[in-house]
Amino acid sequence: xxxxxxxxxxxxxxxxxxxxxxxxxxxxxxxxxxxxxxxxxxxxxxxxxxxxxxxxxxxxxxxxxxxxxxxxxxxxxxxxxxxxxxxxxxxxxxxxxxxxxxxxxxxxxxxxxxxxxxxxxxxxxxxxxxxxxxxxxxxxxxxxxxxxxxxxxxxxxxxxxxxxxxxxxxxxxxxxxxxxxxxxxxxxxxxxxxxxxxxxxxxxxxxxxxxxxxxxxxxxxxxxxxxxxxxxxxxxxxxxxxxxxxxxxxxxxxxxxxxxxxxxxxxxxxxxxxxxxxxxxxxxxxxxxxxxxxxxxxxxxxxxxxxxxxxxxxxxxxxxxxxxxxxxxxxxxxxxxxxxxxxxxxxxxxxxxxxxxxxxxxxxxxxxxxxxxxxxxxxxxxxxxxxxxxxxxxxxxxxxxxxxxxxxxxxxxxxxxxxxxxxxxxxxxxxxxxxxxxx
Ligand SMILES: NC(=O)c1ccc[n+]([C@@H]2O[C@H](COP(=O)([O-])OP(=O)(O)OC[C@H]3O[C@@H](n4cnc5c(N)ncnc54)[C@H](O)[C@@H]3O)[C@@H](O)[C@H]2O)c1
Numbered sequence: 001x002x003x004x005x006x007x008x009x010x011x012x013x014x015x016x017x018x019x020x021x022x023x024x025x026x027x028x029x030x031x032x033x034x035x036x037x038x039x040x041x042x043x044x045x046x047x048x049x050x051x052x053x054x055x056x057x058x059x060x061x062x063x064x065x066x067x068x069x070x071x072x073x074x075x076x077x078x079x080x081x082x083x084x085x086x087x088x089x090x091x092x093x094x095x096x097x098x099x100x101x102x103x104x105x106x107x108x109x110x111x112x113x114x115x116x117x118x119x120x121x122x123x124x125x126x127x128x129x130x131x132x133x134x135x136x137x138x139x140x141x142x143x144x145x146x147x148x149x150x151x152x153x154x155x156x157x158x159x160x161x162x163x164x165x166x167x168x169x170x171x172x173x174x175x176x177x178x179x180x181x182x183x184x185x186x187x188x189x190x191x192x193x194x195x196x197x198x199x200x201x202x203x204x205x206x207x208x209x210x211x212x213x214x215x216x217x218x219x220x221x222x223x224x225x226x227x228x229x230x231x232x233x234x235x236x237x238x239x240x241x242x243x244x245x246x247x248x249x250x251x252x253x254x255x256x257x258x259x260x261x262x263x264x265x266x267x268x269x270x271x272x273x274x275x276x277x278x279x280x281x282x283x284x285x286x287x288x289x290x291x292x293x294x295x296x297x298x299x300x301x302x303x304x305x306x307x308x309x310x311x312x313x314x315x316x317x318x319x320x321x322x323x324x325x326x327x328x329x330x331x332x333x334x335x336x337x338x339x340x341x342x343x344x345x346x347x348x349x350x351x352x353x354x355x356x357x358x359x360x361x362x363x364x365x366x367x368x369x370x371x372x373x374x375x376x377x378x379x380x381x382x383x384x385x386x387x388x389x390x391x392x393x394x395x396x397x398x399x400x401x402x403x404x405x406x407x408x409x410x411x412x413x414x415x416x417x418x419x420x421x422x423x424x425x426x427x428x429x430x431x432x433x434x435x436x437x438x439x
Pocket of ligand 1: 050055077100120142168170218
């Protein structure tokens with residue numbers, strides 16, 4: 001080991017200690033702190049439709065967001081309604097019974113906003129009704145089910161343009177994903193040509209049903225009347241990442257899939273494999289299988305200068321060993337410090353939220369120190385909040401303070417189109433093309 005290295009490491013160690021002392025770093029396994037956004041003068045009163053699995057996951061986050069207060073919940077399934085009420089704990093009025101009972105809730109004048117986490121086939125009508133009732137709307141991904149619903153939602157949004165509409169693609173609210181996108185824009189990956197994504201599981205994707213009459217209601221994901229299957233439930237998150245990374249919608253998609261393993265009466269595929277083509281020959285591949293969980297889920301964003309491997313809560317950067325610029329000239333090191341560059345080639349570096357800023361010397365050294373600690377397994381970055389907390393806080397802030405929406409209508413529409421066309425490609429075996437954009 002050269003003396004120069006020892007000195008540098010010693011310095012980094014002390015810089016890292018200083019960073020921790022200054023609160024700039026988080027030791028491994030530390031629990032994230034919750035911030036308060038309370039302003040009791042302008043609480044957003046909201047109602048929640050669909051308090052099932054995802055509904056309760058969102059309600060749990062909402063309990064720590066004082067900018068909003070849940071005053072109503074609606075669900076057709078009594079056990080889930082009860083769970084929702086218990087989760088939020090704000091003693092909301094409940095609406096249940098018929099599938100259109102939510103409309104009675106929408107009649108309430110004291111509701112500023114509505115959040116929707118029902119099965120996919122119900123999203124569009126509920127969104128349109130809520131917008132037309134004058135409510136701000138948060139709707140879970142995938143935003144809509146059938147192609148024609150997109151235009152109907154857009155019309156309702158345009159007719160009620162003062163209201164906020166936000167889509168629940170929570171990666172849009174993740175600090176790490178935003179860092180990744182900044183790195184891409186700043187050229188850390190060079191020319192980004194490929195996104196490879198997978199979502200692999202080893203289970204039947206079913207929920208237990210005690211009364212066979214409830215099979216379709218509880219296992220709605222298995223049936224085409226309500227569900228877009230693996231594309232809508234899983235690929236929707238990842239194709240949105242590709243759209244974001246490429247800064248564009250796809251131009252075409254091919255795909256295949258089938259019900260090849262879980263032959264249990266389901267109507268949606270238990271495996272799909274699709275390739276989206278983007279302008280300039282860029283591509284995204286997505287695979288989802290339900291019979292082997294190896295690789296689980298993440299997105300690998302690949303440029304001619306480096307790769308990002310990212311998922312919720314974790315991102316790694318790998319530099320290409322042979323980094324040739326497309327113009328034939330040697331590329332500049334995007335990373336500060338030759339040792340870091342070398343390590344990024346060998347085993348990668350974790351992403352940190354301060355990665356892509358305009359840094360001065362000291363900031364860069366701190367970051368360098370964090371990377372060094374991370375490479376030793378001493379330190380890891382955790383998102384300050386669950387991205388679902390961030391998206392919901394963002395929703396409240398957009399309503400209350402006019403903050404820009406992290407995941408607006410156009411993003412949700414582009415995502416839903418990719419899901420619908422992806423499924424069409426799998427079903428027909430044909431290449432499906434996006435409509436040509438009007439000049
Ligand atoms: N963003 C994410 O990470 C994420 C994760 C999981 C699910 N989701 C999305 O959330 C949505 C719901 O998924 P889930 O897993 O919670 O499903 P779920 O079946 O657990 O919950 C749906 C709830 O809607 C209720 N419901 C059905 N019809 C209704 C109606 N007409 N009026 C009122 N309530 C009604 C059901 O009784 C159920 O309680 C889906 O769109 C799904 O894609 C998003």
